[in-house]
Amino acid sequence: IGYDREQVLILHDTWPLDKQIKSFRQELLKMPGVENATITSNLPTAQDFNQNGWFRDATLNANNAVVFTDFRVDENYIPTLGMQMVKGRNFSLDFPSDSAAVILNEAAVQLLGLKNPLNETLYRPADDGVKPEAYHIVGVVKDFNYSSMHDKVGPLIIEYGDNRGSIALLINSKNIPSLVRQVESKWNSFVPGQPFSYTFMDND
Numbered sequence: 001i002g003y004d005r006e007q008v009l010i011l012h013d014t015w016p017l018d019k020q021i022k023s024f025r026q027e028l029l030k031m032p033g034v035e036n037a038t039i040t041s042n043l044p045t046a047q048d049f050n051q052n053g054w055f056r057d058a059t060l061n062a063n064n065a066v067v068f069t070d071f072r073v074d075e076n077y078i079p080t081l082g083m084q085m086v087k088g089r090n091f092s093l094d095f096p097s098d099s100a101a102v103i104l105n106e107a108a109v110q111l112l113g114l115k116n117p118l119n120e121t122l123y124r125p126a127d128d129g130v131k132p133e134a135y136h137i138v139g140v141v142k143d144f145n146y147s148s149m150h151d152k153v154g155p156l157i158i159e160y161g162d163n164r165g166s167i168a169l170l171i172n173s174k175n176i177p178s179l180v181r182q183v184e185s186k187w188n189s190f191v192p193g194q195p196f197s198y199t200f201m202d203n204d
Contacts, residue, residue, distance in 0.1 A: 010199050
């Protein structure tokens with residue numbers, strides 16, 4: 001399937017953490033049994049993904065639009081879920097320019113017909129809907145299933161950015177109920193009174 005779904009605990013509806021969400025992640029990483037964590041609602045087992053039109057050049061000619069499923073993730077996404085890079089690199093805090101970087105899956109590279117995708121540029125309309133915004137391709141991730149296993153993997157573009165809807169934790173614990181209680185306790189200390197909701201990725 002292209003990613004590890006075993007021992008991945010997903011915390012849902014994490015919006016109430018707001019600006020505390022990165023501090024919350026850091027606290028989780030201190031717990032024995034938590035190996036990594038990524039902050040995003042664009043998980044492969046989620047539903048209803050965004051699809052956006054992207055362009056090979058800055059003219060934004062509608063006839064040349066290419067539609068991709070569009071994920072927005074942090075630099076911990078690919079390592080937490082055990083995905084494989086086939087070219088280039090993952091996002092990194094060491095590269096401030098990654099705020100305008102994207103990673104494509106193999107299906108997107110094939111659709112665009114890119115022989116050497118690294119350092120190619122893709123464009124999309126800015127928030128005003130008129131000016132083009134340029135994004136450089138820094139890596140290619142091996143195709144992974146993000147819809148039904150009966151579907152062919154579609155073209156996917158992964159942006160580097162803020163997406164606070166959920167947190168996925170890669171765990172390694174013989175006592176999962178105890179770990180879940182610890183996570184819930186930490187949640188309650190950050191956002192008292194907010195409902196704590198979780199699932200496991202293999203069940204999803």
